[in-house]
Amino acid sequence: MTEQTSVTREAVIREIEQVQDPCACASIMTLNLLKDVEVNDGHVKVTYDLTSPFCPGMFAAQIGADIKRRVAALPSVQSVEVRVTDHLMADEINRHIANSTGDPSERIVLRDPFAVVEGQ
Numbered sequence: 001m002t003e004q005t006s007v008t009r010e011a012v013i014r015e016i017e018q019v020q021d022p023c024a025c026a027s028i029m030t031l032n033l034l035k036d037v038e039v040n041d042g043h044v045k046v047t048y049d050l051t052s053p054f055c056p057g058m059f060a061a062q063i064g065a066d067i068k069r070r071v072a073a074l075p076s077v078q079s080v081e082v083r084v085t086d087h088l089m090a091d092e093i094n095r096h097i098a099n100s101t102g103d104p105s106e107r108i109v110l111r112d113p114f115a116v117v118e119g120q
Contacts, residue, residue, distance in 0.1 A: 006039075016046065016071070060093045
């Protein structure tokens with residue numbers, strides 16, 4: 001029988017170091033965008049920022065989904081919650097991340113916050 005070990009904060013951060021900001025073409029760690037990592041008995045919460053509150057929502061959601069996919073693949077991880085803060089579309093992006101399967105080919109569809117609704 002093998003003993004299952006708990007995931008560590010350090011292991012989570014090592015995975016997050018691999019996540020690239022598609023706009024800046026650099027690790028989100030290099031860009032100092034990781035805000036917080038909490039690990040509690042296999043449950044992981046990650047909070048990150050972006051280089052700008054106007055970063056395209058599609059890229060912000062892609063970063064979050066990539067974090068979720070990488071962290072969820074670690075042994076002993078039972079759940080992953082990933083949230084972006086300080087973004088124009090944070091609520092919608094966070095809903096997308098929460099519902100994401102983590103598949104890199106998953107389609108990202110977000111509403112356009114600047115769309116004009118006719119008649120308004």
